[in-house]
Amino acid sequence: MSDGSFFALNGYHFALGAVGAVVILAHWLPRFFSRREPAASGLLILLGMGVFALVPGVPSFPDPRATPFPWEIVSELCVIVALFATGLRIDRLSDWSRWGPTARLLALTMPLTILSVAVMGWAFAGMTAAGAILLGAVMAPTDPVLAADVQVGPPQEGGEHPVRFALTTEAALNDGLAFPFVYLGILVAAEGLAPATWGVEWLARDVFWRIAVGTAMGAAGGWALGQVLFAVPRKAVLAETSSGVVALAGVLLCYGTTELVEGYGFIAVAVAGLVIRRVE
Template identity: 75%
Template structure:
């Protein structure tokens, strides 16, 4: 028995109570003011901030500025599951023309966004070149976890409007494709700005090999898991009886093995989802697997966002007005304008083009990348990076979260009209 007796109060149990209450409130309260499906992520952060400010006895969570490793692990697992589920939900890969907006967003919009944010960080905020590059890489990718409201629906549901398809496939791939720029920031921090010291190795290893290995391992992993679930043994396949745990184990196996061969595991699990979805494409196990992985994703995301809310007041003490301006410029100007310009000449036009350009949600992937980089090398501007990234996630989840339902309602009307025609 401990010193406080049988009925001693435990900070851990206060923590569980607070997290549970915050998650329920974040999903329940908006239903009093709107009939649209509420966007909980922003409220999870705000209510997390409130709970840890007013509820007594809550233990302090690890500060990501001094202890990034726990944040890296939880964010990594969340993104792994989200990327696999994102790849899994795409019913129709269709023609190369359908992928043209995605290619533009990945090959044009993302590098230009990284460049723009890096320039702002270095020129206006006075960050080191290494920290500015890292900031661009951390904030450039859109988030597969928090952008579910503007993406395609579950497997076998249909309704894959070009806007939804572009946002879904962009989120599925750009988390992994941002990694070379994270490594660039690390290389500059360790070896300086002289590209001759690290440029060739970065191009061959971090760009060439790691991307190719991620794609190959994901395709192989998706095919192998498909054989295990749907093909072998004939007449007694796992897909007819198994829960999603088996498939989740396959995802972890694919991710871990890809990282062991120095590939990008984020790319691998997204490609794995795309590949697995092509095997027995009409089997209802795909829907059950998606629902299982999405439930895990939502649970991990909720806990992580409440935790972010808990530490955000401390992080924001390092936020300057200039840094806040960079975050707002990214969300309100840089991504919308670069995204819109990158889509010129594609099949997405008019208002739809603005929807794709605007709804590039920032979130869990940014937490992972910054925690990963902070665990590799100490940056001079690390506290400012955490403040800026935390503020960006807060603004993005609030702005995008509370407006996406209206944008998607119009898309749904367009889809209904097209089906009726």
């Protein structure tokens, strides 16, 4: 072509190549330094920053401060898939005594962490009470992806040490159980630090109702999806087709319907993963 457009450089293709290279390097480089595979998240962030700083022609992504909606959707989808996958990893539920450390992490450690962060934000950083509560609610939950290296392995791998079991089950449920404190921060921002005004409503709706509905919807959705994948029809089950997109669709269905009835979808997808594993 005389105008030279045959060799035109497209920023979109630069971005695709850079993303592929960064993902491969982030998972490959640690093999030089350790036989164990450390979490690649930090390397992904550093290498991504390097790409945008050094590689010419890479298009800029939308600024999350100006266009937050796409980032919210992508983040939400990533979290619900990660929580569902964390629930799937649990091979043995065993007896209820095994859940004791998980219950203490969720019912004692996480609220105390939220309280500590909120007090420090309010007392030392000069934040408002509402902002400090929201900061605590955001920072307290364990990331189910970043904590993967100290959790149990994939399904049927075994090695479910009690500590790993506690960390895995806690990471699966704590994102959803942090939501009551998010709503608490919103209530304080809207109506002030006056528990007599909104305390009963918060406990009834944001704590008891939404947690109970999320748990029930997750159990029902997980059982139904398990039947579709592994039981019905008996001689031609859908799981034999290795159609992972059906499992993803089931997660989206479970999450969406739970949110429609005012339950915590994050709790629902984690419980669905646990129940599907039992059905399978």
